[in-house]
Every structure is written in structure tokens, then in C-alpha cells.
Amino acid sequence: MSNATTEHQLRQRIATLGQRLYARGLSPGTSGNISVRFDEQRWLCTPTNSCMGELEPEEISLLDWEGNHLGGEPPSKEYFFHLAYYRHRPAAQAIVHLHSSYSSAVACLDDLDPHNALPPITPYFVMRIGNLPLLPYRRPGDVRLGDDIARYAPKHAAVLLANHGPVVTGKTLDATVSAAEELEETAKLYLLLRDKPYRELTRSQIEELKEVFGAEWES
Template sequence: MIPTRERHQLVRLGRRLYERGLSPGTSGNLSVRLEGNAGWLLTPTNSCLGELTADNISHLDWDGTLLGGSPPSKESFLHLAYYRFRPETHAVVHLHSTFAVALSCLAHLNPHSCLPPLTPYFVMRIGNLPLVPYHRPGDQRLGDEVARLAPTHSAVLLANHGPVVSAPSLEDAVSAAEELEETARIFLALQGHPIRTLDAHQIEELQRTFGARWNPEA
């Protein structure tokens, strides 16, 4: 069974997300790219992120063929879309977390960015969050939509479903997914109140200082 470090990292961070209540039941899936041509690891189908074991983690090649472990999540194509079309991606997190899913069910979301620039951390770790139109779970069209957006967006929100977040490492992807969930919670708490977002100068400062990606025209 190879490699070991990445398998245990998936187990540890999956448990972290489960214990925070961000992956209820058997929802959500995590993946990580392996070095060289070794393929990638993905959490198995119908698995609870709080009960993963290193032995059962799915090992896949870049065609999505299972090389070892348990059968992979049926949403593997969401992860492949990021690996294929966003070269800096080394990990992907897909959750059904409460506040992000609630956000994804709201009418009249801005399809170019479902959340405004409320905090510097959201702008730095997520950036614009486009909405992917609804398709049933397992529908390949979801993968096609993610592939279209992946080159320019590190995360997307699937309508009536949940977020997909990519990052250069699994730790970063998990932290970004947690940041997205917290920002969705803040946004929903602010409904009915006047909202002060970051202004153009403040966003430009984040872009200049931290390399944040934000399109103010979205």
C-alpha cells in the first residue's frame, strides 16, 4: 500500500471536517495528488469522513481507473476537473456543509460570485465563488461546468448541493473550505441588515500584498 503519508493525511483531515460538523453522514469527499506519475488518492464512496481508514482510501490513475483500495466516490469527476484544468491544484475538498449548502439554495445569487468580499480571509483564500447550475449528483455535466471554471477559480458552489474547493495542498484546501463555510454563515447572519464589504482599494491591497485573486467586475 503506497504511499502512506497522504493516506493518513486524508484520514486525519477527514476526521477534522467531520468533527466540526462539515460533512454529515457519508457526505463529502477529499482527494490529494501524488508525486510523479503515481496518480491520486480519493475518499471512497459512501464513506463517513470521520471513520476513514488508510487501507480503504481509493487509489486512482488519471483516467479515473481504480488502482487499489475501495471503490471511489461517485463524484470523482469533480476532483479530476480541477486536477486537469488547474495545474496548481494538489488537493480538492467537496463538502455538503450546512451554511454553504444553505447559500447554494438561495434565489437570485450572483452567478459570478455567490459571496461578496466580506472579509480579507475570504478574498485571500477563496476569491470569487461562481455558481454551477444544478445537475443531479453524479451527472457528468457537473464535471464539465467545474472544468470550465477551474482555470480561473479555486472554488465553485454547486447549486442546491455544496462547495468544491481546490488548493496547492490538502491542508490549504481544508482550511479554505472551512473559511468558505464560515463566510457563508456570516453572510446568512447578515441577511436583512446593511452590509459593508471591502472596497476596491482594500481588495487591491490584498492582491498586491498576498496575491489574492478577485475580479471586482464579477
């Protein structure tokens, strides 16, 4: 995160992007959470039981890298899996977790490839998300989810929690939110196409995206 970006600016941006996600119907009720690295000592996370559409910047939680609560309201009960992602994926500067309808619907299907829950049907999915592993179901707040994410974080920018929803990381807060929105649109397309013949991107097309845009995809 740039030294020029102040804590106040980050809090304001989290609140603004939370409103955007809520307005699009991607975080109903008090579901979902957002976090962002602030500096080498601290990070910010949306509070527990908070509505994304009504976030108050000063209430957003401030934590250290041991997970200690330093300021604001108490963090999301799922803060621990954000911490696991940050610890095991240094490139991750922000994390968005949603209960968005189409992605969550895909997470409930019983015939998914656990190594790649969604196929490469659009270039933007390949570029912004990459391979999307399906993690096993855990009840909300189960700390074992942190261990699950730790195993996948080094090689995957996003994961799908079975019967739950997506967790997406990115190199900036804005890019992470955009990637989460892209994932939701891909899930929608996949469900619309599910009972129809459709084309996936070919291996050569994916290789081109890797070469030109640095996409992360393991064929």
C-alpha cells in the same frame, strides 16, 4: 506534492483531516469527499459512501489520471469532477467537497449572483477563496458537472454547486481544508448579515490583498 511525502503519509493525513471536518459537522453522514495529487501518475480520493469521521487510510482509493481505479475501495461517485478540476487547474494539489450547512444553504438561495455567490465581506475569504461562481444544479453523479467545473477551474480556486455544496481547491491538502472551513464561516456570516446593512471590502482594499497576498479576485 513533495517526493518526501509517502503514499502512507498522505492516506493518514486525509483520514485525520476527514475526522476534523466531520467533528466540526461539515460532512454529515457519508457526504463530502477529499482528494489529493500523489505524483505524476496517481492521485488519492476518499471512497464512495464513506464517512469522513471513520476513514481507514488503507481503504482510500488510488486512481490514475485517466480515472482508472488502482487500489483501495472504489472512489467517490463524484471522482470525475475532481479529475476535471485537476486537469484544468494545475495549481490544485488537493480538493475538498462538502455538504456543510451554511455553504449549502447559500447554494439554495434563488437571488445569488452566478458570477460571485458570496460578496467580499472578509479579507480571508478574498485571500483563500476568491470569486465564487455558482454552477447550475446537476443531480449527484451527473457527468455534466465535470464539464461545468472544467469551464471554471482555470480561473477559480472554488465553486459552489447549486442546491448541493462547495468544491474547494488549494496548493496543499491542509491549506485546502482550511480554505473550505473559511468558506463555511463566510457563508455563515453572510446569512447572519443578509437582512442587515453591511460593508463589503472596497476595491482598493481588495487590490491590496491581491498585491500583498496574491489573492485571486476579479472586481
